[in-house]
Amino acid sequence: MKPHLQLIASRLSQLERLRAYLLHSTGKIEQCGMLQKSPAVYSLDDSNNLAAFRMRVSEFQEHLGKLLASIAREEEVEYSGFSDVLAFAEKSGIIASESVWKEIREIRNQINHEYEDDPDALTVILKKMVTCIPALLEWETGARNYCAAKFGLDDSAS
Amino acid sequence: MRITNAQAEQAVSIIRESLGAEAAVWLFGSRVNDTKRGGDVDLYAETSLHGVLLDETVRAKIALSDLFGRSVDLVVNNHRKSSPIYQIAREEGIRLA
Numbered sequence: 431m432k433p434h435l436q437l438i439a440s441r442l443s444q445l446e447r448l449r450a451y452l453l454h455s456t457g458k459i460e461q462c463g464m465l466q467k468s469p470a471v472y473s474l475d476d477s478n479n480l481a482a483f484r485m486r487v488s489e490f491q492e493h494l495g496k497l498l499a500s501i502a503r504e505e506e507v508e509y510s511g512f513s514d515v516l517a518f519a520e521k522s523g524i525i526a527s528e529s530v531w532k533e534i535r536e537i538r539n540q541i542n543h544e545y546e547d548d549p550d551a552l553t554v555i556l557k558k559m560v561t562c563i564p565a566l567l568e569w570e571t572g573a574r575n576y577c578a579a580k581f582g583l584d585d586s587a588s
Numbered sequence: 589m590r591i592t593n594a595q596a597e598q599a600v601s602i603i604r605e606s607l608g609a610e611a612a613v614w615l616f617g618s619r620v621n622d623t624k625r626g627g628d629v630d631l632y633a634e635t636s637l638h639g640v641l642l643d644e645t646v647r648a649k650i651a652l653s654d655l656f657g658r659s660v661d662l663v664v665n666n667h668r669k670s671s672p673i674y675q676i677a678r679e680e681g682i683r684l685a
Contacts, residue, residue: 511657513654529650532650532653533646533647533650536646536649536650537642537646539649540642540645540646543661547669548668548669550640550668551640551642554640554642555640555642558642
């Protein structure tokens with residue numbers, strides 16, 4: 431297998447683990463009732479669950495982005511920035527929308543910036559982040575299917 | 589300041605489209621310093637719109653990042669809370685609108 435396909439296979443393998451982590455963290459947020467309670471009454475466990483969830487969303491989208499860039503490179507797409515990669519991914523049907531990708535990334539950034547000490551905002555952003563998870567998971571599946579169809583990569587290849 | 593007048597006008601337009609036509613806008617941070625190079629674009633906006641304004645802020649930041657082709661920090665003050673960064677942006681920044 432070409433080194434670049436090996437890299438894609440390793441990214442797919444890594445994303446499979448990250449997907450499990452993300453699902454676990456999302457489940458924790460929902461099970462602990464954090465979407466209903468005010469951050470003002472979060473327990474230390476709640477705060478840990480929130481920190482883990484934020485990290486899992488970020489790492490999942492970042493790694494998915496790296497996979498998309500690797501796929502674009504393998505497909506010999508000329509790109510000068512990540513927007514070109516997203517445009518390719520949207521055109522290929524791997525992701526539904528470049529603008530929604532950017533929106534999710536920006537929502538992640540918002541929770542990391544000025545809202546940390548703002549309970550009202552934190553609740554709104556957390557709910558919004560949870561609604562973004564299905565799209566991220568769907569796009570990862572789309573990338574996996576694309577790699578299987580185009581490069582013959584499946585789980586056994588990783 | 590180290591953004592062009594055209595960029596400043598477009599940035600104000602983008603911000604007002606999301607945060608209200610009366611929004612006041614400042615450029616602050618390293619981009620107000622002509623002796624520095626590069627760096628993110630820091631913008632501060634005051635608006636009378638109520639609420640958390642998540643969707644509005646996200647929409648504006650994406651459009652601003654596309655405008656400048658780089659990361660943009662947009663601090664929004666709609667008078668729900670206080671923060672030292674608001675005063676710093678007003679005092680050290682350049683008002684764009």
